[in-house]
Amino acid sequence: MTDHYTTLGLSSAATLADVKKAFRQKASFWHPDKNAAPAAPARFRAVQQAYEVLSDADRRQAYDDNRRRNLLDSPLETAREIWTPYFNQLL
Known part of the structure; x- marks a missing residue:
């Protein structure tokens, strides 16, 4: 399980x-059309999933x-x- 807040680089108190x-x-950074890194599609999907959950009040709760x-x-x-x-992102 990944942490959606970490995926977006946010704290749990984010608005x-x-x-x-x-x-x-x-x-924008991880979009596969703009980023040729092999991990870009997976990271882009993770960002999308995090947004889907955190932008919906009921799902976020x-x-x-x-x-x-x-x-x-x-x-x-x-x-x-x-x-x-x-911490891995910081390194």
């Missing part, structure tokens, strides 16, 4: 305007609830899943 702005930037529940059930594993991609 809808922040989500839209991050989506436009990431989608369900996603956030599930995220919190996972964090409570297995905090170390969930924290590792959330933070590993974020």
